[in-house]
Amino acid sequence: AFAGGVLASSYQFTGTGSQVAFTITGGVTAIPNAQALIITIDGVTQHTDTYTTAAAVVTFSTAPPLNADIQIRYNAYLGTATDAASATYNQGGTGASSRTIENKLQESVSVKDFGATGDGSTDDTTAIQAAIDAANAGDCVRFPDPSNYYKLSNELTISKSLTLVGDGFSSQIRQTVDAKSIFKISASDVIIKSLYLRGTGAPTDNYVASSSAVSAVGTDNGAAVAPTYLAGISIADCYIYNWKMDGIYFQFVEDFDISHNRLETITYSGIMTNSSRRGRISNNHIEDIKCSSGAGSGNGYGISMTRTSSTDLTQYPVCTDITVTGNTVRSVATWSGIDAHGGERLVVNSNTIFDTYYGITIGGSHNVAAPQEVLVNSNVLCSNRTGTAAMGISFTGSSTTIYSSGSINGNIIENYGDQDTAISAAISLYQTRGLAVTGNTIINPSPTGIHVKYKNYGFTITGNVVRDAWTTDGSSAWGIRVGNAANNEGVITGNSFLNTGTHGGTIVLNKAIESENVSGELIITSNHSDAATYLIDTGQTAFRGSYTNVSTSGTGEDDLKSFTILGNSVGIGKGIKVLAAGTKSSSNGNKTIKFHFGSTSATFNAANNDTNDWRFEAFVMLTATGAQKITWAGWNGTTLTQGYEGASEDMTGSVVMKVTGECAHASDLITQQMWVLERY
Secondary structure: OOOOEEEEEEEEEEEEOOOOEEEOOOOOOOOOOHHHEEEEEOOEEOOHHHEEEEOOEEEEOOOOOEEEEEEEEEEEEEOOOHHHHHOEEEOOOOOOOEEEHHHHHOOEEEHHHHOOOOOOOOEOHHHHHHHHHHOOOOOEEEEOOOOOOEEEOOOEEEOOOOEEEEOOOOOEEEEOOOOOOOEEEOOOOOEEEOOEEEOOOOOOOOOOOOOEEEEEEOEOOOOOOOOEOEEOOEEEOOEEEEEOOEEEEEEOEEEEEEEOOEEEEEOOEEEEEEOOEEEEEEOOEEEEEOOOOOOOOOOOEEEEEEOOOOOOOOOOOOOEEEEEEOOEEEEEEEEEEEEEEOOEOOEEEOOEEEEEEEEEEEEOEOOOEOOEOEEEEOOEEEOOOOOEOOOOEEEEOEOOOEOEOEEEEOOEEEOOOEOOOOOOOOEEEEOEEOOEEEOOEEEOOOOEEEEEEEOEEEEEEEOOEEEOOEEOOOOOOEEEEEEOOOOEEEEEEOOEEEOOOOOOOOEEOOEEEEEEOOOOOEEEEOOEEOOOEEEEEOOOOEOOOOOOOEEOOOOEEEEEEEEEEOOOOOOOOOEEEEEEEEEEEOOOOOEEEEEEEOOEEEEEEEEEOOOOOEEEEEEEEEEEOOEEEEEEEEEOOOOEEEEEEEEOOOOOOOEEEEEEEEEOOOOOEEEEEEEEEEEO
16 A cells, blocks of 8 residues: 655646636546645736636636746655556656556566565565466566575466566575475466575585575476477576576577576586576576585586486487687586586587586487587586596597587687596597597697597597697506407598696606507598697508607518508408608618518519619509509619509408518618608
């Protein structure tokens, strides 16, 4: 109800010398009496017995003079709530229309209108729910700045389109009961903004299910039936603190927006979207995710895009078309800053992740779905750990046949990887297809910059910089490591592997690239390396690399360079190119240099007594199972020798390819200074 008071309006007229009746406009319909008016003519207050009123008309007993300034002030007295229904309000200005004050005041509902106190001791649950229930769909429910906070003992259910808004972080709503949200949403077009939503605590031993500040869930329609989505839900400019499960939880929600919120001290997940689509998660600050060691098995997420544990992709689809951009995630104790299980057309862009065990994990879902077309671009990640973090960015498929795809581009990744785990890395690929890893800067990874693990097809790793890969406990620190299993196919080119000399690890970048047991099509070319070893290839790959000098020792035929080609590593119509070169020294006897491919050999420097440089090049092509053609050319410093011949090596097993040198005199020397091997 209104307290007693006055609403005053002023009106101005100009006298004509003959006009005695003047009508007040602006929604006034009935002036109660002459005493409701204060009238001046040319600044002189008129006595009430000089005019009368009827409806909205003021009639003077004598016409005011010509050009007289007539000011009429109308005082509308308010005494009870019914006055608001009869008194009018006009905004003023061209086009403004009048309406009742009651209508104006009912533009929004205040929870205090229904008895909410906000004193921190009174249970305001019933009063706030009454305000929500009384509001019409599309209305605004306001939470004015309380003297302390609005105390709840149950969750508030939102079953219609509403805007719920506070006065900023001072408008605190505090849930005092575990396993209860503050807002439980079951309707579309709900907006929550400028509120402080506080829970009951954030333990690290176990999460408490259903303990989320905001929970919005559409309809699960049962097995093999698509869900019914809520739409148009927005959470903005809120402070969400101290929750035992999630800060914000969405399931079956589409066309949503979660932006400009601050979420702190939460057990399981800052923001979790489950089987949701077409949304934006932007410019949020998420910090101190405890990671449950109980039911959550140590997991915890700053932001997660996931689905329910089920093989039914119709009932529980993957998240799709969600953009995660401009967020800051800090202090995720034992798990991931940003995470996706499955998902299609997800964009993780321009986020900052600091002090997390994993950085960004893009993985499969329950052996039925792998992430597709996921872009992880322009993020900045720093684990704030020294050799004890997990992967910075990882892409993983699902089951043994479902591959992930997307790109990892333009990220800065610092201090990720576990030096005690040989397969750990700043970037990790496992069961991907067509993945592009380009233009990333990787700083202090341990022990590997980029690890291409298993069944990665058609990948491109190009233009990356790996700086100071290191280990103290292990024996190797890699720029890029390929394999530890078969079936990796792709291109590694144009990368740089740097040892800046500033890292204190026992081993810093001793291996630029290592390929292990790889049987797929792999091209490694045009990379820059500060490592002592540019390329180690224990499998079969297309590669290029140079080696330190190898020389003969005394008389007899010695291997200058021997390389074992593993079985089934060259297909029919494919082949191997080898280039070798070096020097001869001293002239005490003849020197002979040969090329061997299994049991087939070619002599291109035949018993020459000279000190000339030498060069050899050969192409070996598998023309049929157990059949090869070899074309070769050798230069002994003065003469070019060429040959074309067949071979019949069984390449389903291992075949040794080598260059040998034989000196007739023990003081002579043949040295190989270059060895380049390429599979084509």
